Amino acid sequence: MMDATTRTHRHTEDWREHAYDLTRGIAAYTASPLIDGLARVVAGYPKADIANAFNHKQVACKMWARDKLFERCGGRFKRIWVLGGWYGVLPAMLFDDARFDIDMIESIDIDPHVAAIAQTLNRSAAGRFRALTSDMYALDYAAAKPDLVVNSSCEHIADVRDWLDMLPEGTLVLLQSNDYFSEPTHINCVASLKAFEAMAALRQIRFSGELPTKNYTRFMLIGTV
Ligand SMILES: C[S@@+](CC[C@H](N)C(=O)[O-])C[C@H]1O[C@@H](n2cnc3c(N)ncnc32)[C@H](O)[C@@H]1O
Known part of the structure; x- marks a missing residue:
């Protein structure tokens, strides 16, 4: 038995x-x-x-990011960096969308276990996708010159403004955070969209908005540092 x-x-x-x-x-x-x-x-x-x-809430947040990015910035990118990229879901969704024409997306995460999974998820974009293991605070943004930097994991990093200060002036960024304070891995949630705007202090804002979900509200900013 x-x-x-x-x-x-x-x-x-x-x-x-x-x-x-x-x-x-x-x-x-x-x-x-x-x-x-x-x-x-x-x-x-x-x-x-x-x-x-890939649950329906995560997918909704990334579809929202994709739509607003296309609406405000168009679909042509040479090099996108997705930081705290986890399993590479956003890159897979961008490659899946015919509105976008992207030469290269690099998904960068501090966790060494996620790169192989992100690479598997994005295997059909071979040659246009790379998963790398690094701390986003240790990258050379000025040398790499990505034309878009995405960080939809702002709630997971200790100091968003310190990190943004590492980017060259004029860099286009797409940032997401949320007010899901009760999730233990969220070390830096924000209470409102206004608080997120104040924390990021972008020079120019192309989009600022919120997406309510059942348990929390997700906030997004698109603009330049
Ligand atoms: C749970 S995931 C992503 C959640 C987010 N809502 C999303 O899907 O965009 C957060 C990721 O950020 C990564 N991360 C946390 N701190 C980081 C850092 N300093 N540099 C790079 N990645 C980091 C974690 O390893 C994790 O894979």
């Missing part, structure tokens, strides 16, 4: 196989490279928290 631990393990394994079959089926039906990448992540990285990174 199976004990409780073995049963739980079997159940988890069954669910992973179901999720893999399902995402592979949806990928075949939709011919979507993004869903194909998701299926490969489910199969190859069972411990990855991909269901969290």
